[in-house]
Amino acid sequence: MRVRHLENDTIINVAQLLKAPVGTERYFTVHLDQLILDSDLAVRDVDAAVRLLRTSNGILATGDLRVTAHLTCVRCLTEFDGRFEETFEAEFWPTIDVLTGLPLPPPEDEDIFTIDKNHHLDLHELLRQFAVLAVPIYPVCGPQCPGPESLWQPPEEAVDARLAVLQALLDERA
Template structure:
């Protein structure tokens, strides 16, 4: 068994959509390599930071991401596997990239209760506390609004 702590930087951007791990962003790996009968068992944790935009208010965000991995790298010549030991080495790049990209949020938010943008003005609702977004009135019912406005003034 061997344990390694590595700091690596990807050569390209990992991820698509609203958030991604940018190129040259440090990635911390703490891995344990164990020799087993079928091959080499790799387990550990990955820590980095993703950057992008909030899906509700479009504010720039940067959040930490931590992923646990465990994968068996089989020896060549045995069953077909996604990961194989090659020349007594294991290539962790594909494993690390896939684990990070799959852990990125599909709809990231700057805060869990982010109210988003006002559909009429496009302003961030979080910057205007106490104001509720008004639902647009269906134009077919617009004539009835006159009756409610007159009734509330009396």
């Protein structure tokens, strides 16, 4: 099995794959030193394994990615580096017919990515979206976390705790 590697690059020319029969596969590995997720969070050492599969509509990309994120533990407030993993699956549809050169109607589904007029499939936005999912919203530094658990509660539990206090007050009055 031939695997192509992309180093700090996310663009794949898929003209040949679009001309190949449905079911044809291509394999890639990607490494990015850094990936900016949004205005205040970036991850580093992104490693992804990607399979591109020619489908009747376009190309299905499946695979997994690993990222390193520098985070602050919600329990003990220490900063730490965590390695996180996520699997992905997404469709890419061509905007130009590879055989005729004629434009194709854009996909109605917003979750479908597009392949540009030069038959370049860019994995960047796919990797960014799934890296966002990989990074935990409430990071904990690890099972050895020394922080008292009482310092932090998930939001639902915090609401429950406030309601419990209110209920106790109401009970007292009754």
